[in-house]
Amino acid sequence: MSGFTRRVEHALADPVLKIAVELTAGTAEAKRATAVAAFPDFEAARARAAAIKDHVVANLGHYLQEFEANAQAAGATVHWARTAEEACETVVGICKRAGARSVARSKSMLGEEIGLPHALAQAGIERIETDLAEHIIQLSGERPSHIVWPAMHKTREQVSALFRARHHEPHLEETIAAMAESARRHLRSAMLEADVGISGANFLIADTGSVCTVTNEGNAELSIVPPRINIVTAGIEKVVPSLPHAIHMLRMLARSATGAALTQYTTFYTGPKRAGDRDGPEEMHIVLVDNGRTDMRESGLAEMLRCIRCGACMNHCVVFRQIGGHAYGGTYPGPMGAVLTPALDGLSANRDLVHACTMNGKCQEVCPVNIPLPTLLRGWREKSWREGLEPQAVRRALGLWAWGVRHPRLYRLGSALAVRAMRMAARAGWISRLPLAGGWTRHRDLPAPEGTTFIEQYARGRRR
Amino acid sequence: MPPSPRPSVALFVTCLVDAMRPRIGFAALAALEDAGCEVVVPAEQTCCGQPALNSGDAAAAAAIARQTIALLEPYEAVVVPSGSCAATIACHYPELLANDPAWLPRAQALASRTYEILTYLDQVCDWRPSAALDASVAYHDSCSGLRELGIKQQPRRLLSHVKGLRQVPLAGAETCCGFGGTFCVKYPSISNAIVEEKAAAIEASGADLLLSGDLGCLMNMAGKLHRRGASTRAFHTLEVLAGVADGPAIGEAP
Numbered sequence: 168m169s170g171f172t173r174r175v176e177h178a179l180a181d182p183v184l185k186i187a188v189e190l191t192a193g194t195a196e197a198k199r200a201t202a203v204a205a206f207p208d209f210e211a212a213r214a215r216a217a218a219i220k221d222h223v224v225a226n227l228g229h230y231l232q233e234f235e236a237n238a239q240a241a242g243a244t245v246h247w248a249r250t251a252e253e254a255c256e257t258v259v260g261i262c263k264r265a266g267a268r269s270v271a272r273s274k275s276m277l278g279e280e281i282g283l284p285h286a287l288a289q290a291g292i293e294r295i296e297t298d299l300a301e302h303i304i305q306l307s308g309e310r311p312s313h314i315v316w317p318a319m320h321k322t323r324e325q326v327s328a329l330f331r332a333r334h335h336e337p338h339l340e341e342t343i344a345a346m347a348e349s350a351r352r353h354l355r356s357a358m359l360e361a362d363v364g365i366s367g368a369n370f371l372i373a374d375t376g377s378v379c380t381v382t383n384e385g386n387a388e389l390s391i392v393p394p395r396i397n398i399v400t401a402g403i404e405k406v407v408p409s410l411p412h413a414i415h416m417l418r419m420l421a422r423s424a425t426g427a428a429l430t431q432y433t434t435f436y437t438g439p440k441r442a443g444d445r446d447g448p449e450e451m452h453i454v455l456v457d458n459g460r461t462d463m464r465e466s467g468l469a470e471m472l473r474c475i476r477c478g479a480c481m482n483h484c485v486v487f488r489q490i491g492g493h494a495y496g497g498t499y500p501g502p503m504g505a506v507l508t509p510a511l512d513g514l515s516a517n518r519d520l521v522h523a524c525t526m527n528g529k530c531q532e533v534c535p536v537n538i539p540l541p542t543l544l545r546g547w548r549e550k551s552w553r554e555g556l557e558p559q560a561v562r563r564a565l566g567l568w569a570w571g572v573r574h575p576r577l578y579r580l581g582s583a584l585a586v587r588a589m590r591m592a593a594r595a596g597w598i599s600r601l602p603l604a605g606g607w608t609r610h611r612d613l614p615a616p617e618g619t620t621f622i623e624q625y626a627r628g629r630r631r
Numbered sequence: 632m633p634p635s636p637r638p639s640v641a642l643f644v645t646c647l648v649d650a651m652r653p654r655i656g657f658a659a660l661a662a663l664e665d666a667g668c669e670v671v672v673p674a675e676q677t678c679c680g681q682p683a684l685n686s687g688d689a690a691a692a693a694a695i696a697r698q699t700i701a702l703l704e705p706y707e708a709v710v711v712p713s714g715s716c717a718a719t720i721a722c723h724y725p726e727l728l729a730n731d732p733a734w735l736p737r738a739q740a741l742a743s744r745t746y747e748i749l750t751y752l753d754q755v756c757d758w759r760p761s762a763a764l765d766a767s768v769a770y771h772d773s774c775s776g777l778r779e780l781g782i783k784q785q786p787r788r789l790l791s792h793v794k795g796l797r798q799v800p801l802a803g804a805e806t807c808c809g810f811g812g813t814f815c816v817k818y819p820s821i822s823n824a825i826v827e828e829k830a831a832a833i834e835a836s837g838a839d840l841l842l843s844g845d846l847g848c849l850m851n852m853a854g855k856l857h858r859r860g861a862s863t864r865a866f867h868t869l870e871v872l873a874g875v876a877d878g879p880a881i882g883e884a885p
């Protein structure tokens with residue numbers, strides 16, 4: 168059993184997981200549908216969003232340089248990191264130079280991708296996750312299972328028990344408000360006392376050098392503004408030419424993710440505190456991370472760089488809805504994760520991931536930037552086949568079948584024999600156990616073939 | 632005015648219909664002839680190659696595509712009683728042969744003349760069925776047909792002409808049933824979890840019949856309904872439209 172299959176079986180056996188995933192993803196699905204229906208010409212807006220991203224990805228160097236120059240002009244320090252390791256070294260280096268003991272971190276998928284929590288722990292720096300869901304994840308020692316709702320796999324009851332065990336002054340009442348208040352008490356002081364705040368970025372605005380973040384809790388603001396030093400880590404594909412472009416992408420992002428018109432907190436930060444400013448960090452560092460993105464652009468995955476991490480693809484995926492995010496094994500789950508994980512962690516360890524898709528196309532249909540996820544997955548499957556990573560048994564069976572298909576006479580003979588054999592296994596029209604088709608008949612019956620094949624009957628003169 | 636010549640169409644029955652349920656092929660013949668077409672069944676047809684395509688064996692898929700193109704090239708139009716196989720020919724053959732200058736134009740030409748059968752009957756032939764059936768039906772939109780070929784209104788419009796037929800809403804009609812070609816054998820337990828939900832929704836719709844346009848999806852859903860002991864019977868949409876749904880449903884002994 169591969170790691171993926173093991174995680175899948177584990178997930179399918181967990182009834183609580185199923186309820187939790189269905190609740191969040193189902194709500195998101197309904198809300199998105201309402202928001203999209205109310206949007207005048209969503210299709211045109213979607214095409215524009217895809218075009219903006221394609222333009223940026225095709226001219227990445229240009230916009231990154233523009234962003235760097237303008238961010239520097241606003242007083243920020245820009246760092247470049249080719250790999251995850253370089254990115255972590257840079258961040259840890261800044262923290263160490265500042266003598267930081269604790270950092271407040273606002274949730275960022277890039278941070279997870281480059282392994283920043285681990286790197287901070289290794290450097291002996293205390294990390295406080297300030298996003299509510301990420302706080303839950305930190306308390307329970309797990310990893311995020313969704314890119315928008317990292318703790319979507321947990322039910323309210325589970326979170327309540329966790330807070331009672333781990334908060335100093337836990338909630339008295341079993342209400343969401345009381346639980347949120349408990350987390351607020353726990354997190355506020357930590358945020359205000361942190362030496363360094365680390366956040367991600369939803370967009371980098373090239374012509375102003377600004378960083379844009381969206382959160383529902385305002386925790387990015389609280390992690391960025393009070394600490395003395397602010398570090399932003401961002402994938403290089405996050406850059407957009409200007410504010411109007413960012414606004415367009417924000418409209419697509421919020422509606423696709425939660426169905427809201429805009430996220431509660433949408434903030435643009437430009438440089439550190441200036442002379443005369445009352446609040447704000449004294450230093451602002453922006454770490455621009457490649458970590459395989461340039462390679463993706465060169466190797467047929469450029470369209471994947473359009474992704475704005477809204478999570479719609481996973482919310483609408485039949486497979487994700489059954490197995491949840493942890494089963495995917497990488498930082499990013501669902502359809503976008505199945506495309507990204509092999510690019511980040513290698514194909515050979517993830518070949519089963521690229522097959523865990525029915526190719527139903529729903530993910531692409533709901534993707535606000537129209538990423539052809541099924542086509543990209545098929546591309547991975549082709550690469551896996553070419554590189555000999557597919558199991559020998561599959562290769563042999565498919566090879567034999569394909570050879571038969573190319574020899575119509577033999578194919579006719581083979582299908583006539585197969586049909587007769589299946590009919591012998593049938594009882595009253597149904598086959599409930601068939602050797603070699605255990606995957607099918609373990610869970611459902613197989614309708615037996617009607618009689619002889621269509622082509623046989625047609626050749627004998629049947630017309631109706 | 633001389634009568635316009637009857638269009639000659641090739642019927643590509645699909646490997647599943649050929650082996651498992653030939654009556655769908657005969658229903659196709661009946662409906663197409665009723666719509667005024669002259670139908671040819673190329674005897675050398677096998678499979679469109681989708682299993683190879685979706686497994687990543689692009690070379691085998693391309694070889695099968697070339698063979699199928701050569702076989703179907705002579706006909707004015709090609710109709711297929713399956714959205715997924717029609718999409719393989721119409722959408723994926725040109726992609727597969729994109730780097731083959733000799734074959735790409737041939738793939739594109741065939742793609743432009745290949746139709747899923749309900750789309751062909753509804754939009755090209757402007758055919759209206761004369762069948763009658765006293766039953767309530769739930770319609771499942773199979774994914775490839777829906778998203779790759781835009782099959783949504785065509786079957787519903789055609790079904791609305793069947794006397795006595797009542798279309799009832801099906802929750803999640805556009806949600807994948809978990810068949811996914813080889814997906815159901817590669818990941819049987821995920822596929823099972825998906826089709827369980829589908830079957831529950833079908834039962835909850837209260838419909839007498841489940842209809843769809845792809846035999847693979849139908850076999851998956853019918854097989855699960857049967858295992859659950861449900862009474863919903865399953866037919867290919869075409870069987871109802873051709874007026875032959877008085878025969879055994881999928882999985883019923885003749």
Ligand code: SF4
Binds near residue numbers: 423474476478536
């Ligand atoms: S692939 Fe598309 S739908 Fe999925 S997270 Fe990215 S932008 Fe959203």
